[in-house]
Each structure stands twice: as structure tokens, then as C-alpha cells.
Amino acid sequence: MKVWRSRVGGSDTATAPRPGSHFIGVDVGGTKILGIATDGVTATIEYRELAATPKDPAKFADGILAVVGGLLDTVPDVAGVGVGVPGLVDHAGVLHYGPNVQGVLGLDIAGELMRRFPVPAVAENDGYLTALTEHRLGAARGHDHAIVITQGTGIGGGLIVGGQVLRGANGFAGEPGHMLINRFGHLCACGRTGCWEAVASGAGLANLARDVIAEGKGEAILAAAGGDPGLIRGEHVSAAYSDDDPDAVEVLERFSWWIAQGIGSLIALLDPSIVVLGGGLSAIAEGFIDGVSRQITETVVGGDHRPVVPIVAADFGPEAGAVGAALRARDFVING
Ligand SMILES: [Zn+2]
Known part of the structure; x- marks a missing residue:
């Protein structure tokens, strides 16, 4: 009987695929x-x-x-x-x-x-x-220790440790979006409060925009969302940012600060040689990636006494x- 799903010790049906498969x-x-x-x-x-x-x-x-x-x-x-x-x-x-x-x-x-x-x-x-894609074919190629983070509506990711993408005991490793980083933070899609994803994903960008609006600012962002704060999405912030709206710049500054907090913790934990950022938000990465890089030295332990970890855009998109x-x-x- 064929057993295709065994991952322990390899498959009993190990075969090389035919050319052209x-x-x-x-x-x-x-x-x-x-x-x-x-x-x-x-x-x-x-x-x-x-x-x-x-x-x-x-x-x-x-x-x-x-x-x-x-x-x-x-x-x-x-x-x-x-x-x-x-x-x-x-x-x-x-x-x-x-x-x-x-x-x-x-x-x-x-x-x-x-x-x-x-x-x-x-x-x-x-x-x-x-x-796996970024490690084998993309921006993390040649790096035995790397962090790949995808920022879309939520945050996904994978941790490359010792040349392998880390699986963990159950297969559940690599969920950086649900690291708890702020007990008093925003509600996350997982139902908890204060996950990194709630301030560092597309949904997080919208949360930070609503914060700015609650402070009496962010008119252009609100207008882009049709006047309803509940309808604000990341692209409304990026649209206002493209028009040089100063409040959108402030939202992206806060955004880059929160991204840097999470990445700093991941660097402290895993000591990677590169951090790769991908996902839908890479389209507006120019609005925050430099800010993140600048702040990493402050957010990671011993930042002045360790090599700078490059933070780069993913080679592969959606x-x-x-x-x-x-x-x-x-x-x-x-x-x-
Ligand atoms: Zn969460």
C-alpha cells in the first residue's frame, strides 16, 4: 500500500519524478x-x-x-x-x-x-x-538563518534556521503575527488584543490610521475611505501618502516603529543574517522600510555591537x- 503522507524517515514510495512532470x-x-x-x-x-x-x-x-x-x-x-x-x-x-x-x-x-x-x-x-520560495529561489537564497515576513491583510511568515524552514514540534512554527507585543493594543483577527499583526499588517495600518483620526487628524485618509473610519483600509493610507499628506506620513512612521519592534524581537531570538519583507504591503514598502531599518539598531538588544541585519524586499510577490x-x-x- 502506498503511504504518501509519512514525513518521518521519508516516504516509503520515494521516487524521482519523471522528466517533464x-x-x-x-x-x-x-x-x-x-x-x-x-x-x-x-x-x-x-x-x-x-x-x-x-x-x-x-x-x-x-x-x-x-x-x-x-x-x-x-x-x-x-x-x-x-x-x-x-x-x-x-x-x-x-x-x-x-x-x-x-x-x-x-x-x-x-x-x-x-x-x-x-x-x-x-x-x-x-x-x-x-x-521556502524565498529561501530556495529568492531574496533569502544562500542564507542559513533568515526571517521571511509577509504583510498582507494579516502577517504570515517563515523562519529559516540552520538552512531549513522551521516547522516546530507540531508544524505550527512561524506565526510572528500573533506575538503579543502590546497588552493595551488593538483587537487582532485571532480574537486577542495586542498581537503584532494588529499594528504591523494591512489591518494594522488601518488601525493606526483610525488612531490618528481619533486624535482629530487624518482628514485625507478619512475622505479616501468615504468618511467612515470603519471602512479604512491600508490602501487609503497609501493613497493619501502618495499625495504627500502629512498625517499619512505620521501613520507610516508609527507603522514602521511597530514593525521595527517586532523585527527587533525576532532578531534577538533567532540571530538571522537577513530579514525579507513580502506580501501585499510591499507595494508601499518605500513608505516604511527605511524607517524600519533605521530603528532596528535601537530595538534589538546590543544593536550597536552586532552586525547590521539587512531588511530587504521579497523577490516574489503574491x-x-x-x-x-x-x-x-x-x-x-x-x-x-
Ligand atoms: Zn492575533
């Missing part, structure tokens, strides 16, 4: 599902499929299966499928919980795929897969997770 990589976000196919080695995308993430948690798995099924209908010689999901995914590919996919609990994604399709499948945390899922699918077929 394709690997499907799927990145499941809070709002959309991106499926691609590559050779599992490079980032060259040959096929692509996009769908909305089902709002009903009971239909979550069906949404993923539909994207994979659509690709399997068109992509020749598929040797494996990898899926990245935003949440706590264990070593067996079971999604236990995800703050941005509320209501999806204990879902055996890899198992569902293999029950439906005759192809080996593996599921991972999306941040893990993004870090497709990093899906590319990593295809890389992981190939690894899984070969090594388990």
Missing part, C-alpha cells in the same frame, strides 16, 4: 484561491487557475478541490499537489485553525485531495511555503505561496 501549487487566502503548475524546481508558471475562497466554512474544502480539479483537467503529467493554507497546519497536513478562515477546524486537506484525485498531495502553512506549494509538492513526492 508538473507539480500543482495552490495558495489559499482569505478571499481567493490561486492554483498554478510548475516543474517543481523553478518559479516558471505554466498554468494558472483563480477562484474565490468560499465564504461558507463547510464549502472551504470544495473550493480547493475545484481549483485542483480544474488544473488536473488541463495540466499534463501531474506528479504531485501542494496546498498552502493560512493557519495552523500539522505535520500530517491537517488544518487545525486559521484566524482568517474562521470556522474551518480540523480539516484534513491532503487527505481530502487524495481521496478525490489519484495524485500525492501535501498541505502546509502558507507562510512556510513563502519562506505568487510566492503557490510557487512554494509546487516546490513542496515535488519534495514530498521525492522525500515524503
Whole structure:
């Protein structure tokens, strides 16, 4: 009997994929599902499929299966499928919980795929897969110790330690967004107060904008959001920033300060040689990345007495997770 899912000691079916094989990589976000196919080695995308993430948690798995099924209908010689999901995914590919996919609990994604399709499948945390892509093909290449942070609506990430993307005891390592950094802070998507994500993601940028508005400032930002503070999103801040609005500049200064607090703690903990920032917010990184770099020396212990850790933009954009899922699918077929 074939056992595809064992990760301990490698798969009992370890085989080298045939030349010309394709690997499907799927990145499941809070709002959309991106499926691609590559050779599992490079980032060259040959096929692509996009769908909305089902709002009903009971239909979550069906949404993923539909994207994979659509690709399997068109992509020749598929040797494996990898899926990245935003949440706590264990070593067996079971999604236990995800703050941005509320209501999806204990879902055996890899198992569902293999029950439906005759192809080996593996599921991972999306941040893990993004870090895999940046480490193997992107900005963290050649770094045995690196931190990859993706800033979108929330914060994802992966920690490269000793040349490997860290998994942790359960597979749940690499959730820097939910480090608690301010007991009196903003409400996080996970339901707790004071997570780093609540001040350092797209949602965090909106929270900081609302703070400025509550202080009687930020008219341009509020206008960009149609006058309703509850509707403010990160892009409203970036739009005002592009127009040289001084209040938007202040919001981004606060934003860079909070980002620096979190990165300083991560550097103290892991001693990386590089920090890579990716995700949707990289589009406005010029508004905060220099500020973050300047403040790291103050936020990390012994900042004046240790090498400067470069903070750089990710090489891969929104497709990093899906590319990593295809890389992981190939690894899984070969090594388990
Ligand atoms: Zn949280």
C-alpha cells in the first residue's frame, strides 16, 4: 500500500519524478484561491487557475478541490499537489485553525485531495511555503538563518534556521503575527488584543490610521475611505501618502516603529543574517522600510555591537505561496 503522507524517515514510495512532470501549487487566502503548475524546481508558471475562497466554512474544502480539479483537467503529467493554507497546519497536513478562515477546524486537506484525485498531495502553512520560495529561489537564497515576513491583510511568515524552514514540534512554527507585543493594543483577527499583526499588517495600518483620526487628524485618509473610519483600509493610507499628506506620513512612521519592534524581537531570538519583507504591503514598502531599518539598531538588544541585519524586499510577490506549494509538492513526492 502506498503511504504518501509519512514525513518521518521519508516516504516509503520515494521516487524521482519523471522528466517533464508538473507539480500543482495552490495558495489559499482569505478571499481567493490561486492554483498554478510548475516543474517543481523553478518559479516558471505554466498554468494558472483563480477562484474565490468560499465564504461558507463547510464549502472551504470544495473550493480547493475545484481549483485542483480544474488544473488536473488541463495540466499534463501531474506528479504531485501542494496546498498552502493560512493557519495552523500539522505535520500530517491537517488544518487545525486559521484566524482568517474562521470556522474551518480540523480539516484534513491532503487527505481530502487524495481521496478525490489519484495524485500525492501535501498541505502546509502558507507562510512556510513563502519562506521556502524565498529561501530556495529568492531574496533569502544562500542564507542559513533568515526571517521571511509577509504583510498582507494579516502577517504570515517563515523562519529559516540552520538552512531549513522551521516547522516546530507540531508544524505550527512561524506565526510572528500573533506575538503579543502590546497588552493595551488593538483587537487582532485571532480574537486577542495586542498581537503584532494588529499594528504591523494591512489591518494594522488601518488601525493606526483610525488612531490618528481619533486624535482629530487624518482628514485625507478619512475622505479616501468615504468618511467612515470603519471602512479604512491600508490602501487609503497609501493613497493619501502618495499625495504627500502629512498625517499619512505620521501613520507610516508609527507603522514602521511597530514593525521595527517586532523585527527587533525576532532578531534577538533567532540571530538571522537577513530579514525579507513580502506580501501585499510591499507595494508601499518605500513608505516604511527605511524607517524600519533605521530603528532596528535601537530595538534589538546590543544593536550597536552586532552586525547590521539587512531588511530587504521579497523577490516574489503574491505568487510566492503557490510557487512554494509546487516546490513542496515535488519534495514530498521525492522525500515524503
Ligand atoms: Zn492575533
